[in-house]
Amino acid sequence: MKRAITYSVGTILAFTVMLCIFSIARSEEDINRCLVKYRSEWSKPCSQCQDYSKSYRAYFRNECKENLDIKVASQEADKRWKTFSRLNMQPGDSIVAYACKGTGKYLYWVRKAGDNVIVFPTDEEINHQYTK
Secondary structure, eight states, X not given: OHHHHHHHHHHHHHHHHHHXXXXXXXXXXXXXXXXXXXXXXXXXXXXXXXXXXXXXXXXXXXXXXXXXXXXXXXXXXXXXXXXXEEEEEOTTOEEEEEEXXXXXXEEEEEXXXXXXXXXXXXXXXXXXXXXX
């Protein structure tokens, strides 16, 4: 009887740990769904670009109810990434990633505001890993 109770408690404990791990992984996956690209544009006038004839802009919005920290990147024709960050982005707020001579490619990273356990890649890491 004592052994059966020990196995039952052990099974419950193992199940609880697995459930917690699944819940953490699930919440990280869900936070990525908060940032949504809702529009993109080519060749629109851009005060940041001298020649905007090949410019690309991607617009992202926080569609969740919690504040987010965001890093977005847009790729230039030379394959380098131009990055933009926003900390504590409120629900409904947006951010634009642009490239003056764009490829139409973009990247983004999302975390709950202030969650410094998740570290965004540096610009150098992005350009090393994703420049192809």
